């Protein structure tokens with residue numbers, strides 16, 4: 076690590092981003108022991124699960140001990156604890172007077188939102204600060220902050236603590252004209268979070284107004300794309316606007332994880348989280364480079380001390396140094412383990428279907444669902460929403476075109492059902508629908 | 515004098531048009547310290563939960579309220595002001611039993627109805643600061659301590675326990691011209707305002723409120 080000079084800004088916000096593997100490993104080993112102790116004594120669910128497994132914090136003296144002895148927890152464990160004890164946090168969060176400044180909640184697409192207590196600076200604020208810096212935001216710059224309030228309200232100070240000025244927007248297509256106006260007034264350098272529905276709304280706006288997107292976005296060094304995976308069409312569209320898009324995802328609720336300029340996986344900051352992959356059925360460890368379920372342990376969040384939390388995300392982890400100069404692990408995200416279906420032994424996830432659906436003009440919003448009655452299925456059943464106004468021929472023509480292209484790409488028995496996309500949008504929240512349905 | 519650079523650019527709306535409005539974080543914190551004077555008139559227990567229903571671009575108006583909640587040792591939770599997030603308002607109400615909810619608007623009430631939730635159950639037993647477009651509907655709900663919150667330019671006017679709407683008078687000079695509230699900033703701000711026409715129909719009262727907060731009282735018309 077070179078020391079910081081005053082003549083130019085360093086390439087990374089925190090020097091730990093380029094620390095050696097040996098440094099990271101020893102840092103993690105110490106943090107795992109400390110967080111294990113904290114979680115055991117403060118998070119009731121961890122305490123219960125560990126006692127049941129006959130494990131105590133004194134048993135965790137090394138990373139090897141941790142991997143060998145510490146029991147896993149799952150979302151179901153958290154919900155079960157919540158229902159048994161009437162504790163909204165499911166035994167996983169700690170309110171510490173003087174430290175807890177607010178209680179955020181998860182999106183709650185599948186039931187009651189889960190509380191996420193916030194302290195002054197959340198791990199996700201730390202990780203996104205590093206990502207913004209990586210994209211090129213520097214003190215004195217403006218950035219667009221597009222967010223719901225429920226993640227923790229108006230409390231956040233991370234951007235100003237880097238010397239950035241945030242321009243605040245709702246996560247809503249109605250904000251597009253203001254986003255464009257702000258882009259021309261303040262010439263911001265990043266935009267986050269910029270999800271698919273907003274990109275689509277923006278495309279519509281540019282088509283309608285004839286405004287030049289290249290001019291609108293000329294000051295941007297990047298946009299952080301979150302939500303669902305970014306398909307080829309939207310990737311090419313944003314590229315044609317001169318926007319470099321950096322995909323982001325949640326690192327199992329313990330931090331954010333974002334693409335770097337190599338665009339070859341999400342970086343998990345290993346000083347913030349310890350990550351592992353396990354077989355989704357047997358929970359046996361899976362080596363780096365192979366598909367497994369992502370398991371995360373926070374190394375810093377004392378208010379939500381998730382330890383060995385099985386995220387349900389199928390990933391491939393890569394711990395080799397990255398071309399961007401950072402040494403921390405990256406992972407590729409394949410989809411949710413519970414969304415996966417196997418047809419004739421072939422694994423299929425919504426992510427793969429998305430790119431195929433959005434390429435057709437009538438279905439460019441990529442609103443579709445996989446009908447999943449079990450993990451193993453005899454055929455792939457898709458319900459696909461089309462935009463009435465974009466239809467140019469009979470339904471059957473669109474049906475046959477989609478069927479042909481998807482069948483060719485996936486190569487398994489296929490049933491396609493077409494519906495008006497307004498029907499699927501009713502399954503909301505706005506413009507985000509469950510990708511898998513039981514019927 | 516060069517103006518200090520803002521940390522955050524929020525917005526205010528007058529006559530249906532949104533304007534960008536920048537603030538430094540110290541301005542928001544200062545407004546929060548002032549808002550404590552109104553909020554403490556309710557004597558909520560430390561450790562209580564208060565739900566804040568707002569939008570991200572309302573940061574300049576609602577960050578001070580959140581800070582006041584923190585200063586008094588309470589916990590804030592948040593939901594968006596939208597029909598779609600009304601389900602979260604219901605869930606937060608049921609899960610956390612908040613002593614109060616602020617920023618309830620027409621969108622929230624519409625969303626609750628759309629999602630099949632009963633507003634009576636969601637708000638019963640709580641102090642509810644409603645926006646002008648939801649106040650009358652909240653006021654008639656049984657066992658609800660209905661209060662007003664009114665956005666006037668970059669300021670959130672908050673009703674105290676004695677039923678008066680307070681304005682932070684260390685920060686703002688208030689005037690009423692043709693029955694409209696005008697605001698002029700008094701302190702160093704990133705974007706000083708000179709007689710901003712807020713679009714709020716109100717008069718300024720000289721009365722010292724019995725709640726203990728001697729900040730100016732604004733009477734809606």
Ligand SMILES: [Zn+2]
Nearest residue numbers: 335337397399
């Ligand atoms: Zn990289």
Ligand SMILES: [Zn+2]
Nearest residue numbers: 674678723725
């Ligand atoms: Zn008063």
